[in-house]
Amino acid sequence: MTKINERIVSEAESRSQNLLAEELVELVEIYHPNREMGVSRETVAQYSEALANGAEESFNSGAFDETVDARTTDIETWVDSNTIYSLGNNRISVYPASWHGALSGSTNIREYVRFLRDDAEDFEVFGPRGTGYGVPESKLIDIVAVIGQADPDAVKAGIEELRDRGEIVEGPDQHPDARVRIAEDAEEIQDPTLNK
Known part of the structure; x- marks a missing residue:
């Protein structure tokens, strides 16, 4: 039981x-x-x-x-x-x-973002939305918590630490689903409407 x-x-x-x-x-x-x-x-x-x-x-x-x-x-x-x-x-x-096969046991947040960007075909969450490109922070926390068998609060703290070190970037922090992306992708993956 x-x-x-x-x-x-x-x-x-x-x-x-x-x-x-x-x-x-x-x-x-x-x-x-x-x-x-x-x-x-x-x-x-x-x-x-x-x-x-x-x-x-x-x-x-x-x-x-x-x-x-x-x-x-x-x-x-x-x-x-x-x-x-x-x-x-x-x-x-x-x-x-x-x-699970690709990421099981890992809690490397950058690895998850790269995987979702490059290898997770048809995963619509990475694409552009009203909050920009990347993975919504809340969804990323859930994915890492489930596959990496990690505490969601620890995952959130890890995202904040990587953001503070400049290794990942997010959309506006006040948005509840700010999108997370790898820092080196920030200029490459940019909303094209911002250049107008």
């Missing part, structure tokens, strides 16, 4: 009926103690059951588990943010097996 982390349950309950299947899987990947890639389906099902047994509003664990099954794919590369990826051995993740 899995020991339930109440932080995950509390966070999931705070999202109430807005909780998406991939969000619960990601919460479990980030905060449930784990030594392997991804999380076991059994562990996710136990969190689903805990939510159904403790939620003030009705949480349908059966429907949730069906949604997880329906969204799970064996494809090893990025599809989209609604997809849950099978990693084999009855383990799943919100990130594809190819990402």
Whole structure:
């Protein structure tokens, strides 16, 4: 039996009926103690059951588990943010097996940014958006926390340290999803509308 982390349950309950299947899987990947890639389906099902047994509003664990099954794919590369990826051995993740294979165990933030820029085909988050080019800081924190099995606060502190040393750059810090990119890419990857 899995020991339930109440932080995950509390966070999931705070999202109430807005909780998406991939969000619960990601919460479990980030905060449930784990030594392997991804999380076991059994562990996710136990969190689903805990939510159904403790939620003030009705949480349908059966429907949730069906949604997880329906969204799970064996494809090893990025599809989209609604997809849950099978990693084999009855383990799943919100990130594809190819990402885990390339980055597993690493917490090198620059390595993640380079990988997402160069090797994560179809990963739309790196491209231009209203906040510029790069990876949104919040998404980068989640990716490093999940794949690198790191504490999200430590990842955020690492990003701030790299920014302070000038090794990475971000869009305006007051923006909640300031985009992170490698410093040497800052001039090369620039929003073309800024030159007008």
